[in-house]
Amino acid sequence: MYGFEAMTFNIHGGYLEAIVRGHRSGLLTAADYNNLCQCETLDDIKMHLSATEYGPYLQNEPSPLHTTTIVEKCTLKLVDEYKHMLCQATEPLSTFLEYITYGHMIDNVVLIVTGTLHERDVQELLEKCHPLGMFDSIATLAVAQNMRELYRLVLVDTPLAPYFSECITSEDLDDMNIEIMRNTLYKAYLEDFYQFCQKLGGATAEIMSDLLAFEADRRAVNITINSIGTELTRDDRKKLYSSFGLLYPYGHEELAVCEDIDQVRGVMEKYPPYQPIFGKLSYGESQMLDKAFYEEEVKRLCLSFEQQFHYGVFFAYMRLREQEIRNLMWISECVAQNQKSRVHDSVVFIF
Amino acid sequence: MEEQVKKVDHQNHEEGAINKVSNPEIEEETLIFLDSLDHYLVLIDSLSNSLLHQGWMELAGARYSMGASRVNSALLNLQPHSAATTVEITHHQDGSLTKSPKFNLCKWASPDNKDSSLEKENIEEDEQLKENISSQRDSGNQESSPDSSIESVTNASPRESNGSEINASPRKIENPLQKERAKVLSMFGTLVSPKLRASQLTFETALETLVEIANARSSILKSYEALHRDMKSTQE
Numbered sequence: 157m158y159g160f161e162a163m164t165f166n167i168h169g170g171y172l173e174a175i176v177r178g179h180r181s182g183l184l185t186a187a188d189y190n191n192l193c194q195c196e197t198l199d200d201i202k203m204h205l206s207a208t209e210y211g212p213y214l215q216n217e218p219s220p221l222h223t224t225t226i227v228e229k230c231t232l233k234l235v236d237e238y239k240h241m242l243c244q245a246t247e248p249l250s251t252f253l254e255y256i257t258y259g260h261m262i263d264n265v266v267l268i269v270t271g272t273l274h275e276r277d278v279q280e281l282l283e284k285c286h287p288l289g290m291f292d293s294i295a296t297l298a299v300a301q302n303m304r305e306l307y308r309l310v311l312v313d314t315p316l317a318p319y320f321s322e323c324i325t326s327e328d329l330d331d332m333n334i335e336i337m338r339n340t341l342y343k344a345y346l347e348d349f350y351q352f353c354q355k356l357g358g359a360t361a362e363i364m365s366d367l368l369a370f371e372a373d374r375r376a377v378n379i380t381i382n383s384i385g386t387e388l389t390r391d392d393r394k395k396l397y398s399s400f401g402l403l404y405p406y407g408h409e410e411l412a413v414c415e416d417i418d419q420v421r422g423v424m425e426k427y428p429p430y431q432p433i434f435g436k437l438s439y440g441e442s443q444m445l446d447k448a449f450y451e452e453e454v455k456r457l458c459l460s461f462e463q464q465f466h467y468g469v470f471f472a473y474m475r476l477r478e479q480e481i482r483n484l485m486w487i488s489e490c491v492a493q494n495q496k497s498r499v500h501d502s503v504v505f506i507f
Numbered sequence: 508m509e510e511q512v513k514k515v516d517h518q519n520h521e522e523g524a525i526n527k528v529s530n531p532e533i534e535e536e537t538l539i540f541l542d543s544l545d546h547y548l549v550l551i552d553s554l555s556n557s558l559l560h561q562g563w564m565e566l567a568g569a570r571y572s573m574g575a576s577r578v579n580s581a582l583l584n585l586q587p588h589s590a591a592t593t594v595e596i597t598h599h600q601d602g603s604l605t606k607s608p609k610f611n612l613c614k615w616a617s618p619d620n621k622d623s624s625l626e627k628e629n630i631e632e633d634e635q636l637k638e639n640i641s642s643q644r645d646s647g648n649q650e651s652s653p654d655s656s657i658e659s660v661t662n663a664s665p666r667e668s669n670g671s672e673i674n675a676s677p678r679k680i681e682n683p684l685q686k687e688r689a690k691v692l693s694m695f696g697t698l699v700s701p702k703l704r705a706s707q708l709t710f711e712t713a714l715e716t717l718v719e720i721a722n723a724r725s726s727i728l729k730s731y732e733a734l735h736r737d738m739k740s741t742q743e
Contacts, residue, residue: 224575227575263574263576263577264576266576267576267577267581267582270582270694270696271581271582274582274583274584274585274586274694275584275585275586276581276582276583276585280581281581283581284575284576284579284581285576286576331693331694331696331697332693332697334696335696335697335698338696339698378700379698381701382698382699382700382701383698385685385689386689386697386698387689387697388697388698442701443568443701443702443705446571446572446700446702482571485570485571485575486567486571489564489567489570490564490567493560493563493564493567494560495560495564498564501568502568502571
């Protein structure tokens with residue numbers, strides 16, 4: 157019953173909630189970002205990060221550093237923290253934590269399938285996979301020729317199996333089919349995650365509904381913008397939108413017929429929570445939209461920590477760390493390319 | 508002694524007369540050489556300081572938006588395929604003794620593409636696309652917006668009204684150049700960020716600049732040889 161989590165939550169979830177709140181205090185602050193933005197080289201970045209929780213992960217990396225190395229090592233830290241929480245969690249928190257990684261699993265599946273289609277070496281592809289999305293039979297994905305085989309040979313024994321019901325065909329895998337498969341899987345995953353959180357009820361359901369609805373709406377906007385000028389039909393575009401969220405169903409109807417960014421803006425400005433996001437953009441521009449969405453997401457994720465005794469803090473922490481890694485990647489790229497004036501184009505401050 | 512002095516004076520006078528006749532030609536050749544050199548240096552500067560930096564930053568921006576798993580070198584296509592863009596070298600013999608090579612860029616004209624005149628048919632739309640991007644950059648946008656560019660391209664062709672019902676039939680991409688660009692980008696997925704499309708256009712412009720640099724270099728060498736030849740003939 158909602159409101160009574162305080163009585164029972166700490167029995168099974170108290171330790172891990174304390175752990176994740178402790179991890180939250182280790183997120184980089186604005187002062188840290190200011191120091192990083194003034195670095196001249198990647199070694200300077202490594203030196204500044206050595207004073208943070210990323211220090212032990214970067215200290216043994218030899219010079220010259222590469223931006224991908226910094227991202228990989230910072231991701232390893234996130235993976236270690238996640239695995240520690242997962243092995244300490246009991247049901248239903250353990251299932252909730254596993255749900256958080258299914259998005260990465262989908263990305264890894266698509267990476268392996270796409271790379272195999274392009275005749276890339278499987279080992280090379282496995283090295284590029286996100287560690288949070290790995291599963292035992294992932295290397296076998298290279299054998300499949302179409303989606304039916306993909307499901308039958310590999311994915312039937314993975315958590316992604318239930319999401320394949322809508323996209324099992326015997327068509328050969330090509331770039332368009334893979335893209336549709338990616339988005340269909342992700343849609344099914346989001347809807348399943350949403351239903352799972354609703355079943356948990358209480359503060360978890362309330363907070364996670366808001367966060368997942370925002371994720372679904374952002375995906376709808378990105379799919380619309382990215383499909384402008386492509387061969388994706390309006391019907392196919394509409395099928396990729398999730399069946400929940402603030403934009404469902406009328407916003408989706410309008411987004412499906414949009415043919416340029418200004419029409420998308422016209423649709424989104426009817427929804428008050430999204431007016432400030434599109435208000436930051438000038439007409440015809442979409443380059444800063446990603447940053448605007450990330451800023452809004454970070455705001456909502458930080459707010460979830462204001463309430464106790466719910467699982468949303470775990471989801472929020474994982475997402476905030478991923479945003480931090482994105483920030484570090486962007487800062488590293490700007491420093492490596494000697495474009496420090498562009499650093500603040502995409503860095504989203506968390507605190 | 509006086510006769511020798513007179514002979515030397517006469518020789519100097521003849522040389523002076525010859526120099527007065529050939530000086531305008533040498534000056535013209537020198538000006539052509541310096542102009543070519545200036546053009547070459549300007550192109551080199553624009554390529555290294557703006558175009559390539561812009562392209563790499565846009566690629567980094569696309570990686571930020573789409574994620575590292577969607578924009579990485581492991582997705583590059585290793586299947587055998589012909590080049591989407593080629594460079595033709597023609598040698599012009601323009602009455603002089605030297606052959607100066609001229610480089611022509613043939614964009615999106617691979618042998619796989621049955622319609623070999625793609626570039627000519629769509630060159631106006633391509634230039635319009637580039638103008639839109641440059642006007643976007645001039646108006647203060649930090650990165651180009653291919654969405655508005657795509658809008659201007661689609662504006663050139665008939666559009667359905669906004670109030671039309673959802674069209675179930677496939678919408679054909681009316682610009683074949685856009686289709687070719689999308690085909691090349693499809694190695695990163697068919698629904699890619701506008702930043703990735705912008706970086707593609709930027710690198711395309713960089714490729715055009717490289718060909719211009721090659722032509723400028725050819726022009727420099729040609730004018731240098733002409734200048735050198737003229738100066739040698741006047742000394743003789």
